[in-house]
Amino acid sequence: MKNWFLSKKSDIEEALSKFFLDFGRSILGFVYFLGGLANLTGQCFYYMFTPPFNKERIFEQAKRAGYDSLGIVSLVSLFIGFIYALQTAYFMQRIGSEIYIASLVAISLVRELGPVITALVVAGRVGAAITAEMGTMQVTEQIDALETLATNPIRYLVIPRVLALSLMLPLLTLYADVVGIFGSYLICVYKLGISSNMYIHATFDVLFRKDLFTGLVKTVFFGLIIATVSCYEAFNVEGGAEGVGQATTKAVVKTFIMIIAADCFFTALFYFIFP
Numbered sequence: 001m002k003n004w005f006l007s008k009k010s011d012i013e014e015a016l017s018k019f020f021l022d023f024g025r026s027i028l029g030f031v032y033f034l035g036g037l038a039n040l041t042g043q044c045f046y047y048m049f050t051p052p053f054n055k056e057r058i059f060e061q062a063k064r065a066g067y068d069s070l071g072i073v074s075l076v077s078l079f080i081g082f083i084y085a086l087q088t089a090y091f092m093q094r095i096g097s098e099i100y101i102a103s104l105v106a107i108s109l110v111r112e113l114g115p116v117i118t119a120l121v122v123a124g125r126v127g128a129a130i131t132a133e134m135g136t137m138q139v140t141e142q143i144d145a146l147e148t149l150a151t152n153p154i155r156y157l158v159i160p161r162v163l164a165l166s167l168m169l170p171l172l173t174l175y176a177d178v179v180g181i182f183g184s185y186l187i188c189v190y191k192l193g194i195s196s197n198m199y200i201h202a203t204f205d206v207l208f209r210k211d212l213f214t215g216l217v218k219t220v221f222f223g224l225i226i227a228t229v230s231c232y233e234a235f236n237v238e239g240g241a242e243g244v245g246q247a248t249t250k251a252v253v254k255t256f257i258m259i260i261a262a263d264c265f266f267t268a269l270f271y272f273i274f275p
Helices: 002-048 055-065 067-095 099-138 142-148 153-190 196-203 211-236 240-273
Strands: none
Touching: 002 153, 002 211, 055 067, 055 099, 055 153, 067 099, 067 153, 099 142, 099 153, 099 196, 099 211, 099 240, 142 153, 153 196, 153 211, 211 240
């Protein structure tokens, strides 16, 4: 009995020791990640405002991040408008307030849903592609070759992606807001019987410049987060093709978390700290 008790005690101590070691490694890894990301972001801000500027690469990345994402953004935004209008109508019809559906959808899309959903879609599509592409370059030593040719990898690879995403994400968000409101319009007018003029007036009567401004400002930082996190994970790829897959997964997960955290911060900043 005594040996069994000592054995169980030893197992518990070993499990606790392993737990705290893993927890400590996670904390150190997170701190290391934040430090590396801050360093990369600082270099990006430096090179972003110092010539020369490679306009061709910026336009190429802007096309990939913006124009090539229109299809998936359109589809997601349209269905978000459908779903939100239907879900709101379920409650509003019970209290006879269907006209307020337009106002609720407009405010929610412009302030929160449009910026966040668009950023998450672009992070999943464009951010993953950036990490996979640059991660492959890292494991095949193409980035080392750039340095050998006296080409700065951050200026050549990272800056065009940062600028493209920071510029195109606000435009995509504005487009997503319009498509989402249009989806809600279709449900309200052709399903719920609300007149077209009444829906349009209810939509624009509740929207102010601040709503649009705060939604678009957030997306500039969302674009910066997507680009820097994706590039950082790509620069730290190890282990060949398997490492590229792991880095891509890490980049998408970390980007999602940081986008949600940044959205929470900006919402508190714009509507509670500086209302």
